[in-house]
Amino acid sequence: AGTRATSQVYDTTDEFVAMADGQPQLEKATFIMLVRNSEVHDARSSIRYVEDRFNKNFHYPWLFLNDRPFSQEFIRMTRVLVSGNATYGQIPKEAWSMPDWVDRQKARECMKDMANRNILYGGSESYRHMCRFFSGFFWRHELLANYDYYWRVEPNTQLYCDLTYDPFTFMRENNKTYGFTINLLEFASTIESLWPTVQNFSSEHPEYIHQNNSLDFVVDDHKSITEGSYNNCHYWSNFEIASLKFFRSQPYRDFFDALDQTGGFYYERWGDAPVHSLAVSIMLDKEEIHWFYDIGYRHHPFTHCPEPREEFHDSGKCYCNPRQNFDRNPYSCTKQYQRMRGDSGSPEHVPRMS
Ligand code: GDP
Ligand code: MN
CATH class of the missing domain: 3.90.550.10 (Spore Coat Polysaccharide Biosynthesis Protein SpsA; Chain A)
Incomplete structure (x- = not known):
């Protein structure tokens, strides 16, 4: 060393x-x-x-x-x-409760409906407080x-x-702002109106859209924010190494406020992971996002295990099973991530998926 x-x-x-x-x-x-x-x-x-x-x-x-x-x-x-x-x-209480503009009755009905549709945490109010807390x-x-x-x-x-x-x-x-280990698809039923809300925000604040953004991670076919739809890819936020300055910045505050105003954290069940991911994909330079590929990590039920043997396993550095690596799972968004990164300039060790 x-x-x-x-x-x-x-x-x-x-x-x-x-x-x-x-x-x-x-x-x-x-x-x-x-x-x-x-x-x-x-x-x-x-x-x-x-x-x-x-x-x-x-x-x-x-x-x-x-x-x-x-x-x-x-x-x-x-x-x-x-x-x-x-x-x-x-x-503090205000960081863990429904804001007063949310219609309590409507929220209750939405939760009941989502619970009946067997949506994960669909009926939980505290889970929604948690997601809003990590978002804003x-x-x-x-x-x-x-x-x-x-x-x-x-x-x-x-x-x-x-x-x-x-x-x-x-x-x-290295001027990194947001680091992750696992990326994957979100359940569409939890975020039905999130993308339209982000589209509105983006057209009201074109100045916040970064020239070298990573929109290609969250939108397929190289479409624009207006033309495209959300492919549900996100960075899994139970692991994050990130900059607090970004979240404290005016663009992110405005982004969160625009989302929060709609009540979508309660009428739907917006996760902090897609919220963070959409914000960083649109408002940051793609070079500011870092895949900590070298950090073997598990949060039930998914594992990220670095694959190259020489670097990670023969050396005794890691002890996970590379066969359990989630990156190759169809629900992983590694393909979309690599498409967004392109071939050049990636400092991280990201082996090609076949
Ligand atoms: P999942 O990973 O999406 O299945 O959700 P978790 O149940 O793991 O919750 C995410 C994080 O928020 C974990 O760190 C939990 O410990 C924490 N958490 C969730 N709900 C509550 C709550 O009501 N109170 C507190 N203090 N922490 C919570
Ligand atoms: Mn968890």
Whole structure:
């Protein structure tokens, strides 16, 4: 492993190639986990994966968020596993409730109808609060004020590869804004009016559409926002390494407000994943989006496992089964992603799909 002025690298024997003072220079970055007290054991498992594969060598802080107060038990059981500081925050009411312009009666009927149609989480109001929170509020939380980047971690997720560099430093040095590991198709029945809403927003704010956007990830046949329809591809947001500055920016705020005004988070069941994905696909330079191909990751029921043997498996870096790699699954959007990336300029290790 080599050294650079601003990043720390440790070699596979776990020895730091440290800076002069011997301390890794941390980015303004934190893990965030939204979690319920009842999920404490699943939370502990995820923390342990992240610490073992990466953070034991870096000691980034953890921020735990909850719509209710954390129990002493939750705090006690998680604090002992983190190698950085742990902070426990509660979500303010307005960030976890229906805004007053949403018609309560209509929302209730929509939820009942979606539950009857067996749509995943179709009948759940709290799930909708969660999706709206991750779309429009987590980045406003006061406990995130001093950070530029976050890594979202969910309870009961797994990491399978040693991370031998600081992904936050990677993001900053390479001008990356949004990083993911898995992309896939959304259930169309949860987002029926999301695309028309995005189309309206785009025609009202043509100045927000980036010249070098990645629209080709979310719209087929190289069509424009006006002409095309959403192909339902999105980055799976249960894993994200991303810039808070982007979410705090005026374009994203206006984007969220335009969506929120329609009540679609409640009348339908818009997920934060398609919301984030559409925003970054339209408003960012495609070069700002990064596939952390090298991070083996599982959130039930899908796994991303890096495939090239020499780099990831023969070396002992990863221990997932490449045959379980979701990238080749028909529900994966890897084809659309690669189409969008084109052939040139990709810094990431993305093997060709046959
Ligand atoms: P799925 O991954 O879409 O199936 O949804 P999850 O049930 O995993 O929820 C996504 C994230 O939000 C997880 O980190 C959950 O712990 C968290 N979450 C979901 N609902 C609630 C809730 O009502 N309260 C709290 N505190 N966290 C929640
Ligand atoms: Mn989950």
